[in-house]
Amino acid sequence: MTVRATDVVASASGLDVIFSIRVTYNPSSAKLVTPPSVPPTGTVSVSVQGKQCVASIVALDPRVSLAEAVCLIRGLSAGNAIPASASYVGDANYQPTVREFTLSLQAPAGGAPAPAPAPAAPTVHVTIGRVEVRALPAAQVTRPRPATLSLEQFLAQQGSRGKR
Numbered sequence: 646m647t648v649r650a651t652d653v654v655a656s657a658s659g660l661d662v663i664f665s666i667r668v669t670y671n672p673s674s675a676k677l678v679t680p681p682s683v684p685p686t687g688t689v690s691v692s693v694q695g696k697q698c699v700a701s702i703v704a705l706d707p708r709v710s711l712a713e714a715v716c717l718i719r720g721l722s723a724g725n726a727i728p729a730s731a732s733y734v735g736d737a738n739y740q741p742t743v744r745e746f747t748l749s750l751q752a753p754a755g756g757a758p759a760p761a762p763a764p765a766a767p768t769v770h771v772t773i774g775r776v777e778v779r780a781l782p783a784a785q786v787t788r789p790r791p792a793t794l795s796l797e798q799f800l801a802q803q804g805s806r807g808k809r
Contacts, residue, residue, distance in 0.1 A: 647716040648691065648731040649742060651715075655752050658720035662750065663690045668733050668742075670704055670710035693729040693748060694721050702733075705716045725749045 652663040668685040684704035691698050698716030705711045721727075726750045735741035794802070 648729075648746060650748060650750075653750060653753055656719065658670070660721045660750050660752060661717060661719045662693070662721055663715060663717050664698065664731075666691065666700070666702070666714045666731055667705075668712050668739065670739075679737075679790060681710055683707075683738060684710050685733070685739045686712070686736045687734045687739075689714045689716075689731060689733045691718065691729065691731045693718055693727060698722065721750055723750045723752050764781075765768060 647667045648667075649665045651756050654661045660671060661797035664764040670681060670685075684707060685702060686704075688699055688701050690700075697717045700714035700717045702712040702714040705713050720743045724784065727750060728745070729748045730743060730745050733739070750752045
C-alpha cells in the first residue's frame with residue numbers, strides 16, 4: 646500500500662489534504678508465485694490528527710493487481726512529523742494492512758493549492774493468503790431482432806417519403 650498527500654489547500658478551518666492510496670500485489674512478501682488475477686477491492690482509511698477519511702478502492706486496470714482510492718481530510722493543522730496511519734480492510738485475495746507514517750504539512754503561500762511533501766517510507770507490503778478462482782458460465786444475451794420489411798413494404802415506404 647502506498648499513501649501520498651497529493652494536494653494541500655488552505656481553508657477557513659485549517660488545511661484540507663487530499664490523500665491518494667494505492668493497494669497492489671507485492672511478490673516479495675507474498676506466499677504465492679503468481680499475482681491474483683483480480684485487483685484488490687474494499688475500502689481504505691487514512692487517520693491524521695484525530696480525523697479520518699474512508700474511501701472505496703477502484704481498479705486502475707482490471708488486468709493487473711492494482712487499485713486506488715482518493716479521500717479528503719479537512720481542517721488539519723500545519724506541522725512537521727505529524728503521526729498518521731493508513732489501513733486497508735483486505736478482501737478474499739488480499740490481507741488487511743495497516744501503515745503508520747509521519748506527515749509534514751505546510752500552509753500554501755496565498756492559500757493557493759500546493760503539493761504536500763510525500764510521507765516518509767509510505768510503502769506497505771500486502772501479503773496474499775489464498776487465491777480461489779471460479780469460472781462462471783457466460784451469460785447469454787438475447788437481443789431483439791429488428792423488424793424486417795418485405796421488398797414491397799420498403800418500396801412503398803420510400804415512395805411515400807418522396808411525395809412529401
